[in-house]
Amino acid sequence: MNTKEYIESGILEAYLLDTLSEEEREQVATNIALYPELAKELQEIENTMFRYAESFAVTPPPALQDKIWNEISNNAVNAGKAADSAPKVNKTIPLQPQYRKPAIDWRYAAMIAILIGSLALNYILWNQGRQDKQETTALNEQMGKLQADQQQLASLLSDYRSAKVMMADTGVQTIVMHTMQSGHPMAATLYWSKGSGDAYVAMDALPMPPKGMQYQLWVIQKGKPVSMGTLPNDMANTPVMQKIAMQVTTGEAFAISLEKQGGNPTPTNVYVLGKA
Amino acid sequence: MDLTTTYSEEELVLLLKQQSRDAFNYLYRQYSAVLYGVINKVVYDEQTAQDVLQEVFVKIWSNIGQYDAKKGRIYTWMINIARNASIDKLRSKGEIMKGKIQTGEDVVNNLERGMKAEQMTDTIGLRKMVANLKPEYETIITLAYFKGYTLDEISKTLGMPLGTVKTRMRNGIQQLRAIFNN
Numbered sequence A: 001m002n003t004k005e006y007i008e009s010g011i012l013e014a015y016l017l018d019t020l021s022e023e024e025r026e027q028v029a030t031n032i033a034l035y036p037e038l039a040k041e042l043q044e045i046e047n048t049m050f051r052y053a054e055s056f057a058v059t060p061p062p063a064l065q066d067k068i069w070n071e072i073s074n075n076a077v078n079a080g081k082a083a084d085s086a087p088k089v090n091k092t093i094p095l096q097p098q099y100r101k102p103a104i105d106w107r108y109a110a111m112i113a114i115l116i117g118s119l120a121l122n123y124i125l126w127n128q129g130r131q132d133k134q135e136t137t138a139l140n141e142q143m144g145k146l147q148a149d150q151q152q153l154a155s156l157l158s159d160y161r162s163a164k165v166m167m168a169d170t171g172v173q174t175i176v177m178h179t180m181q182s183g184h185p186m187a188a189t190l191y192w193s194k195g196s197g198d199a200y201v202a203m204d205a206l207p208m209p210p211k212g213m214q215y216q217l218w219v220i221q222k223g224k225p226v227s228m229g230t231l232p233n234d235m236a237n238t239p240v241m242q243k244i245a246m247q248v249t250t251g252e253a254f255a256i257s258l259e260k261q262g263g264n265p266t267p268t269n270v271y272v273l274g275k276a
Numbered sequence B: 001m002d003l004t005t006t007y008s009e010e011e012l013v014l015l016l017k018q019q020s021r022d023a024f025n026y027l028y029r030q031y032s033a034v035l036y037g038v039i040n041k042v043v044y045d046e047q048t049a050q051d052v053l054q055e056v057f058v059k060i061w062s063n064i065g066q067y068d069a070k071k072g073r074i075y076t077w078m079i080n081i082a083r084n085a086s087i088d089k090l091r092s093k094g095e096i097m098k099g100k101i102q103t104g105e106d107v108v109n110n111l112e113r114g115m116k117a118e119q120m121t122d123t124i125g126l127r128k129m130v131a132n133l134k135p136e137y138e139t140i141i142t143l144a145y146f147k148g149y150t151l152d153e154i155s156k157t158l159g160m161p162l163g164t165v166k167t168r169m170r171n172g173i174q175q176l177r178a179i180f181n182n
Helices: A003-008 A011-016 A022-034 A036-054 A064-078 A101-131 A133-168 B009-018 B021-042 B046-066 B074-092 B095-100 B104-116 B124-130 B135-145 B151-158 B162-181
Strands: A173-179 A187-193 A198-205 A213-221 A224-231 A241-243 A253-260 A269-275
Touching: A003 A011, A003 A036, A011 A022, A011 A036, A011 B162, A022 A036, A036 B021, A036 B074, A036 B124, A036 B135, A036 B162, A064 B021, A064 B046, A101 A133, A173 A253, A173 B009, A187 A253, A187 A269, A187 B009, A198 A224, A198 A253, A198 B009, A224 A253, B009 B021, B009 B046, B009 B074, B021 B046, B021 B074, B046 B074, B124 B162, B135 B151, B135 B162, B151 B162
Parallel strands: none
Antiparallel strands: A173 A187, A173 A269, A187 A198, A198 A241, A213 A224, A213 A253, A253 A269
16 A cells, blocks of 8 residues: 555544544554554644644633532442542542452352362262272372362452452552653552551553563662562463552552562662552 | 642553542543533533533543553543534534534634633633634534534535545644644
8 A cells, every 4th residue: 555645645634533434434444553654644643633622622610520520429329339429538549349349259259169169079079989998098188188279269268358358448548650661651559558557469551571580569668668579470461459468557659670580689670669 | 649640641541440539530630621622612502511521521431441542542532522422412402403504604603602612721822823724724624523524524514525625634634733843
């Protein structure tokens, strides 16, 4: 395709202004995905049109902000979602479980399924053991192992239960850690209950670390970074939350840095940072 | 979170998905005036415009999961929501039919009416720059960007071949680009 002619035709402008038919729009979207120079041109047009829209900006009446927030909160309540309509101090963000809840519920379901499966297996093994006394010793061993697994799962379940209780706690502060590497949009979130010292972290928008490297979490106390331990790589770029083993009741900020496997005593390459 | 905090688009989308009040306050601070301006270009009644702004924020809030960064910037997405909600509002009030059969003269009158509503803006400098846009371009861009006309409808309303509409659309945006880059 002659992209120069295509650009000159004005089709990208017509696309951005949403004046094309469904069919034409799909065609243009495909071409933009294929040719980076079209995407670049479209970006320029978008910027121009945003500034154009900005030139007509009108500040809405001040009372509208609270009115709209109330409407949004009511909407969330009506939709059966937990929402906090009471105005809050800016720092303490009410945690709204609807975004993460599905992940936890899914895990609940999975764990309960495993528990039931494991119980059933125990029963079958026990039955077989009775029928075949020669295998009893081996089966006993296996049962012991299954029981241990079960205990492990039960303790995991109670961890998730306490995480849910934590999320419902309005004293929990949400700290968004922002990128420290210009040009690289990254972010992570820390949920901190200052009162209890519990902290949870989610590396929502951090890339997978390169081989041999790992993320390490830090709390800045009196200007000094104190390690809160390394974070498992499989959490990178997911909304999965993990409870931090270390209890922390003071700190001005939190940060995540990229370190060699196993971590370092002081941070070498800080990726994201957020003030408490 | 202090008032000067700024977020990248990626961070903003992330925050919106967490549905916190902070995210709302930030969104409102950054974009309410632009969105309200877009609404005011379509809806002239102040009470209706306020209702539409509320609808727009509720829509942004509940549909953020559908926003696809590959298809464009978040502000383009939000402006589209504002424009479509405004047009829907007019349509529900039966005013759109009038709008689509209006004469060229009416179009110009409406443009002037639209401008009066915006005298109290923070962006007077930008407005002055934009005022340099040639009228034949402004009419086409306004019809498309604020009134939701298709190429076909513009061509019929203004009695102008489709190709000319497209070229003028491009030339108009090129002129704006030059204005802003100066």
